[in-house]
Amino acid sequence: xxxxxxxxxxxxxxxxxxxxxxxxxxxxxxxxxxxxxxxxxxxxxxxxxxxxxxxxxxxxxxxxxxxxxxxxxxxxxxxxxxxxxxxxxxxxxxxxxxxxxxxxxxxxxxxxxxxxxxxxxxxxxxxxxxxxxxxxxxxxxxxxxxxxxxxxxxxxxxxxxxxxxxxxxxxxxxxxxxxxxxxxxxxxxxxxxxxxxxxxxxxxxxxxxxxxxxxxxxxxxxxxxxxxxxxxxxxxxxxxxxxxxxxxxxxxxxxxxxxxxxxxxxxxxxxxxxxxxxxxxxxxxxxxxxxxxxxxxxxxxxxxxxxxxxxxxxxxxxxxxxxxxxxxxxxxxxxxxxxxxxxxxxxxxxxxxxxxxxxxxxxxxxxxx
Numbered sequence: 001x002x003x004x005x006x007x008x009x010x011x012x013x014x015x016x017x018x019x020x021x022x023x024x025x026x027x028x029x030x031x032x033x034x035x036x037x038x039x040x041x042x043x044x045x046x047x048x049x050x051x052x053x054x055x056x057x058x059x060x061x062x063x064x065x066x067x068x069x070x071x072x073x074x075x076x077x078x079x080x081x082x083x084x085x086x087x088x089x090x091x092x093x094x095x096x097x098x099x100x101x102x103x104x105x106x107x108x109x110x111x112x113x114x115x116x117x118x119x120x121x122x123x124x125x126x127x128x129x130x131x132x133x134x135x136x137x138x139x140x141x142x143x144x145x146x147x148x149x150x151x152x153x154x155x156x157x158x159x160x161x162x163x164x165x166x167x168x169x170x171x172x173x174x175x176x177x178x179x180x181x182x183x184x185x186x187x188x189x190x191x192x193x194x195x196x197x198x199x200x201x202x203x204x205x206x207x208x209x210x211x212x213x214x215x216x217x218x219x220x221x222x223x224x225x226x227x228x229x230x231x232x233x234x235x236x237x238x239x240x241x242x243x244x245x246x247x248x249x250x251x252x253x254x255x256x257x258x259x260x261x262x263x264x265x266x267x268x269x270x271x272x273x274x275x276x277x278x279x280x281x282x283x284x285x286x287x288x289x290x291x292x293x294x295x296x297x298x299x300x301x302x303x304x305x306x307x308x309x310x311x312x313x314x315x316x317x318x319x320x321x322x323x324x325x326x327x328x329x330x331x332x333x334x335x336x337x338x339x340x341x342x343x344x345x346x347x348x349x350x351x352x353x354x355x356x357x358x359x360x361x362x363x364x365x366x367x368x369x
Contacts, residue, residue: 058122
């Protein structure tokens, strides 16, 4: 008889249960998938403001005289070009060029970097970085010290501003400030995973439930909704933001994943660079593409994709788009075909090919104010 594995809980577990959230196993974590409903929560984020518990995400801190060199060596983007208070999107790669994880790198000081990593990968990421540490730097597994809330949507700034003296409008996109929220020290980053403006705040776990409730109160006048992983997924898909284990795997490289912009080949050596160089010389043979369904049906991850009736690739993510009122998805196709917009493809759903067409991505871009 196999023993059931106990799911991890964030500091907000009891809060979610009290809100009657539907809880699910997400990468070993007991997480809310929805509260009032995925479409309602999705629309709140697109039109007003939503609040997410993302405390399951991992945090790794790198400190020391050669912290920048180490972060630069284990990640693809150029960490040494970051200014203090700036963040960027990057990746950890294996020697074969495939993804260990996609990460956010924050530069706290010249000798201190703060990495936000995916929940199910945090221990693996920590060991990966530590295994490559031959420099004068310390790698610290810091996840237990932080809870993380994401306040996302056009009214996110107005909501959060009620709770902090930090001038949020002065924080640029992908920058952060160490300040306070609701009287508690907090790292306030203007980042997110929804395609909307918003903030992610890193706070002590002991204060998470109180601050969650204060954010909900502050956003009440704007129609704030507590939002779960379901809406988080539909929002990120519309914005074409990659999800580990879907668009990104240990056998996919950043060029295939349409993430060439986070790879700085000219910065010097880094883990996976030689494999990427080889892949570029040989030519990228497959690439991520967006599609929308023409006929009834939803292209789910893992479904086969055909061109002219012949196997050509596979779906990585798919589902209904509440904003566009269409069924959309991402898939890998031969590189020359992936670049084509308006290409007829077939997604195999329950052994039947269903018509779809390739479209430009991201599917949704927030309106410029």
